[in-house]
Amino acid sequence: MSVLDDIIAGVREDLSERRQNVSLEEVRGQALQAPAPLDAYAALGGNAEPRTELRVIAEVKRSSPSKGELADIADPASLAAAYERGGAAVISVLTEQRRFRGSLADLDTVRAAVGIPVLRKDFTVDEYQIWEARAHGADLILLIVAALEDEQLRSFLDLTHELGMNALVETHTAEEVDRALALGARIIGINVRNLKTLDVDRSVFASLAGGIPSGPVVIAESGVRDVADVEHYASNGANAVLVGEALVKHASPAETIGEFTAVGAKALTARARHHGES
Numbered sequence: 446m447s448v449l450d451d452i453i454a455g456v457r458e459d460l461s462e463r464r465q466n467v468s469l470e471e472v473r474g475q476a477l478q479a480p481a482p483l484d485a486y487a488a489l490g491g492n493a494e495p496r497t498e499l500r501v502i503a504e505v506k507r508s509s510p511s512k513g514e515l516a517d518i519a520d521p522a523s524l525a526a527a528y529e530r531g532g533a534a535v536i537s538v539l540t541e542q543r544r545f546r547g548s549l550a551d552l553d554t555v556r557a558a559v560g561i562p563v564l565r566k567d568f569t570v571d572e573y574q575i576w577e578a579r580a581h582g583a584d585l586i587l588l589i590v591a592a593l594e595d596e597q598l599r600s601f602l603d604l605t606h607e608l609g610m611n612a613l614v615e616t617h618t619a620e621e622v623d624r625a626l627a628l629g630a631r632i633i634g635i636n637v638r639n640l641k642t643l644d645v646d647r648s649v650f651a652s653l654a655g656g657i658p659s660g661p662v663v664i665a666e667s668g669v670r671d672v673a674d675v676e677h678y679a680s681n682g683a684n685a686v687l688v689g690e691a692l693v694k695h696a697s698p699a700e701t702i703g704e705f706t707a708v709g710a711k712a713l714t715a716r717a718r719h720h721g722e723s
């Protein structure tokens with residue numbers, strides 16, 4: 446069993462427990478009562494022309510299957526507020542409990558603390574989780590291509606859009622990028638970490654991003670350690686970076702986000718100039 450399969454088995458167990466406490470019908474009712482979602486596509490610069498700003502999706506992440514404990518994060522609200530102050534475009538909140546030590550309570554707390562779009566970061570395998578994300582105020586959900594059949598992906602993407610949210614469609618191979626594009630994904634993530642083995646290979650970003658036409662917002666996910674990594678991803682066409690570990694471990698995450706956006710904007714501007722001339 447791959448790591449991804451193992452995580453998903455746990456996610457399904459936790460899900461069936463929640464479903465016993467709150468029925469699909471109830472969670473649907475809650476979702477329809479929730480304040481309207483914010484436009485994460487716009488927040489990520491999807492409508493900007495040219496796209497010369499590098500956006501940061503800053504993640505609230507306590508733990509991970511590859512690294513174990515990362516940070517305690519006793520107060521996710523103040524961490525998220527610091528992210529927003531530093532200029533993050535979107536806050537990502539892990540809600541998977543077993544491996545990442547996240548929760549829907551974290552999502553609620555963060556939602557209440559910031560005014561920018563919030564991503565519910567989890568392993569979406571059931572429609573219930575999409576309604577639930579909306580019920581808890583999420584504006585963006587994660588759909589991992591490697592975990593889903595095309596038919597599921599399509600119906601999950603449709604439901605997400607019907608609820609006024611956006612989906613971050615996560616890929617790791619050229620074949621997965623093609624599937625995401627064929628489904629009309631507007632926000633495509635390239636995770637340089639292989640979720641089946643947890644290996645990180647930063648070169649995956651450049652080799653896949655080149656195959657994505659202009660249109661979708663492209664996000665580099667995982668392994669952003671410092672400004673050099675941001676520069677590398679932006680030079681290869683990332684419109685945004687998704688950063689967890691480097692921010693939760695940093696003493697001044699707001700400052701780090703500021704440095705990342707500055708370096709990224711420089712690289713994207715140089716890239717736009719270069720492309721304009723060639």
Ligand SMILES: O=P(O)(O)OC[C@@H](O)[C@@H](O)c1c[nH]c2ccccc12
Pocket residue numbers: 504506566567615636666667668669687688689690691
């Ligand atoms: O902590 P990092 O290396 O900055 O990574 C953040 C993010 O990319 C990572 O948390 C992630 C990417 N895709 C996921 C899918 C599920 C859970 C977690 C993830």
